[in-house]
Amino acid sequence: MFKRILVALDSSSLRQTVFDQALDLAQATGAKLMLLHVLSAYEEGSPGIPIRSYQAYYPVLDDAVWKDYQKRWETFESNRMAMLEREADLAKTTGVEAEFSQAAGDPATTICAVAKSWEADLIVVGSHRRRGLGELLLGSVSNHVMHHAACSVMVVHSGHDAGSESPVAAAASHA
Numbered sequence: 063m064f065k066r067i068l069v070a071l072d073s074s075s076l077r078q079t080v081f082d083q084a085l086d087l088a089q090a091t092g093a094k095l096m097l098l099h100v101l102s103a104y105e106e107g108s109p110g111i112p113i114r115s116y117q118a119y120y121p122v123l124d125d126a127v128w129k130d131y132q133k134r135w136e137t138f139e140s141n142r143m144a145m146l147e148r149e150a151d152l153a154k155t156t157g158v159e160a161e162f163s164q165a166a167g168d169p170a171t172t173i174c175a176v177a178k179s180w181e182a183d184l185i186v187v188g189s190h191r192r193r194g195l196g197e198l199l200l201g202s203v204s205n206h207v208m209h210h211a212a213c214s215v216m217v218v219h220s221g222h223d224a225g226s227e228s229p230v231a232a233a234a235s236h237a
Contacts, residue, residue, distance in 0.1 A: 064093040068182040070173045070207070071099050071149070073107040073142065076188040080218045081149055084186040087216075088158045096180050097149050097162040099142050100169040109134035139164070170206035178212045185215045 069084040071077050081097075088095050103111045112131040146162035153160035165172050177185050189204040208215045 063091045064088075064183045065091075066096065066180065066182045067093045067184045067186060068096045068098055068173070068177045068180060070169070070185060070187040070203070071097055071146070072169070072188065072203075073105050074188065074190065076190065076218065076220050077145075080186055080188040083216075083218050085153055085156065085158060087184075087186070088153070088160075089156060093158075093183070095150075095153055095158055095160040096176070096182065097146050097153075097160060098173065098176055099146055099162075099164045100172045101139060101142065101164060101166040102169050105169075108138050170203045170210070173203070173207050174210045174212070182213050184213060185211050186218065187215060188218045188220070190220050 064087065067084055067088055069081060071080060084095060087093065102108060109131055112128065143162075143164050146164060150160040150162045163176065165176065173185060173187065176182075185207055187204045187207050189202070204215075204217045208217065
């Protein structure tokens with residue numbers, strides 16, 4: 063069935079559910095996991111987009127603000143890398159081979175590009191069910207991935223109960 067599963071993980075409350083479902087699927091199929099986090103200024107918990115003042119006014123303040131932003135971004139980046147490392151270690155304790163990667167950029171296109179270069183059979187991605195203006199402004203990563211990925215995509219929705227049956231059991235019961 064699946065041999066290589068790319069797991070797209072963000073910083074939202076859905077992260078644990080996406081990871082758990084991908085891990086269950088990897089255990090059931092003997093697949094290897096690639097845990098991927100894409101650094102984005104729009105992600106929950108990120109320091110956001112830097113706002114720089116016009117340099118003709120208060121250049122010393124501008125430099126201090128920029129250095130503070132860089133420090134916050136580096137902390138954000140290292141915290142997310144540590145999360146990936148812990149999740150990869152957890153997967154390994156359950157007998158699942160796992161590696162992890164972190165990249166900066168547009169999450170949707172980066173997920174598709176990494177999945178293609180890593181030769182993933184499946185991408186597991188979460189959906190926050192954005193609609194209307196939220197989707198227009200922030201986009202829908204899962205929607206883009208579903209339409210542009212070179213492999214199959216499993217979307218985990220935010221309404222999914224993390225304590226419910228595994229995706230393998232759910233698929234078997236609906237077959």
